Amino acid sequence: NxxxxxxxxxxxxxxxxxxxxxxxxxxxxxxxxxxxxxxxxxxxxxxxxxxxxxxxxxxxxxxxxxxxxxxxxxxxxxxxxxxxxxxxxxxxxxxxxxxxxxxxIRLNTADMQSAIDKISARWQSGFSGHVFDYYFMNEMFNKQYAGDLRFGKILNLFAGFTLLITILGLLGLATYNASRRTREIGIRKVLGASSAGIIRLLSRDFLRLVFIAILIAVPLCWYVANAWLQGFTYRINISWWVFAATGSLVALLAMLTISIQGLKTAIANPVRSLRSE
Known part of the structure; x- marks a missing residue:
């Protein structure tokens, strides 16, 4: 055919x-x-x-x-x-x-409306009685992907909200963990623990969970993305570095979020925390 x-x-x-x-x-x-x-x-x-x-x-x-x-x-x-x-x-x-x-018709002009008006006038002179209607080819083709573009925008919006909620959740957990270990951290500082050591102590368990979450999420994301791309006869192949870069960015944001709270705890006066205990 x-x-x-x-x-x-x-x-x-x-x-x-x-x-x-x-x-x-x-x-x-x-x-x-x-x-x-x-x-x-x-x-x-x-x-x-x-x-x-x-x-x-x-x-x-x-x-x-x-x-x-x-x-x-x-x-x-x-x-x-x-x-x-x-x-x-x-x-x-x-x-x-x-x-x-x-x-x-291919138009090469900055004044598109003027060109359309001239074409309309020529149309009416040659085909009077027939309605002049027009469309731009790029707009026609873009309409075919309107649903995919909306899906992409919604997906980006939800991804942004998810990331924000994740960061706030990590910050809350880090704050709670630091307050729960106030006495331990105070004793460690009195015994000579450095601020970097305190930050590592408070961050270690959280970062381990973040990396486990990334290892679980990457295969799922790859599967969903490839399933969506199956709808296209001509499609891209998703490279491994896309997931590596995304996972690294998420890990970096998590590390910064947890480290900020860890730093606040590490530089606090240990005498005050021990006195309250």
Whole structure:
């Protein structure tokens, strides 16, 4: 199965499409009879080993006339006619100058509204009685990913809240742990323990739990991310360094949070804490 579209000789330039083999349609319409352009995917499905091999080959377009063939004169680099969630579409283009209800126009101007007004005026002069409607191709394609963009924003929002709650929870636990061990810390300081040693003492157990949580979370995150990416025919591979960098950042934030409370406890006057005990 393939998609068949009629285009003219200006279509490739307007759409910034590249030929990987052969040539474009001529601006002399009669010379384009029974000539076609195909994309790389169509070339592959037709059994050609390379785009160059497809040039000059005859292809039947199943028009009902078994004796009618079209000659491949060019192969276009694959382009995405639909969302990246869809597989690459095999495309075949024949030359057509028939009147269409859809025109592709490339604009190169900063005053977009003025250009649209001029196009609208030309449309009304040539197609009076028909409503002029337009859309920008980049906006049309972006709409296909609106749901994914919303999902990404919501995910970032929840991730931010989760990180904030985690930091506040760690800070609260560190404060409680320090207050519970006030006498121990005071004795250690009187006996010559350094501030760095006190911080390590208070941070060790918490950081161990943080690293265990990271080891559990990384495989789960990898699984969920890959399951989501399965919805795309063309998708990226998530590298290991993404999880390593994220885990390191979380560990660093946890370390800073716990160390701040540990430092406050370490520099406190031990005499005061022992007197209260």
């Amino acid at each position: 393939y998609y068949l579209y009629g285009i003219d000789d200006k279509f490739l330039d307007v759409m910034s499409m590249k030929l990987v083999a052969g040539k474009n349609f001529s601006n002399n319409p009669p010379s384009n009879d029974h000539r076609i352009l195909i994309n790389e995917e169509a070339s592959r499905l037709l059994g050609f080993r390379s785009p160059e091999e497809a040039i000059g080959q005859k292809v039947s377009l199943d028009t009902g006339n078994d004796d009618e063939y079209s000659v491949v004169i060019g192969v276009i680099r694959n382009y995405h006619q639909q969302s990246l969630k869809e597989a690459q579409i095999p495309m075949i283009h024949w030359f057509s100058q028939d009147v269409s209800n859809l025109f592709a």
